[in-house]
Amino acid sequence: QGQLAESGGGSVQTGGSLRLSCTSSGRSFRRYALGWFRQAPGKEREWVAIISWDAEATYYIDSMKGRLIISRDNAENTVYLQMNDLKPEGSAVYYCYEGRYPTSANYQPEGPGNHWGQGTQVTVSA
Numbered sequence: 001q002g003q004l005a006e007s008g009g010g011s012v013q014t015g016g017s018l019r020l021s022c023t024s025s026g027r028s029f030r031r032y033a034l035g036w037f038r039q040a041p042g043k044e045r046e047w048v049a050i051i052s053w054d055a056e057a058t059y060y061i062d063s064m065k066g067r068l069i070i071s072r073d074n075a076e077n078t079v080y081l082q083m084n085d086l087k088p089e090g091s092a093v094y095y096c097y098e099g100r101y102p103t104s105a106n107y108q109p110e111g112p113g114n115h116w117g118q119g120t121q122v123t124v125s126a
């Protein structure tokens with residue numbers, strides 16, 4: 001987990017925007033899928049957005065489709081998540097992920113060879 005560093009979380013009001021960033025160090029960044037999952041108190045962990053190693057494939061959580069853009073800059077070893085029109089139900093700790101492209105909504109990030117960061121808090125107030 002120590003190889004990924006997130007930033008950009010914070011507190012916003014409903015309708016606001018945030019841009020999360022995650023920089024990777026320590027291994028060949030461009031070979032792996034990148035993404036974000038989140039965990040809110042008392043709720044299941046869920047995948048929010050994923051981008052394949054070649055940026056040809058992306059996934060967005062249904063509840064936020066149309067309001068998210070995930071992108072990657074392999075030269076900077078960085079993945080971004082632009083979140084627009086945020087709603088209170090989007091409040092959670094968001095974790096950056098690097099590893100295999102998740103094959104289902106139930107894919108566990110703890111799989112072999114996968115890494116994730118310490119998380120960044122996103123709070124959306126009504």
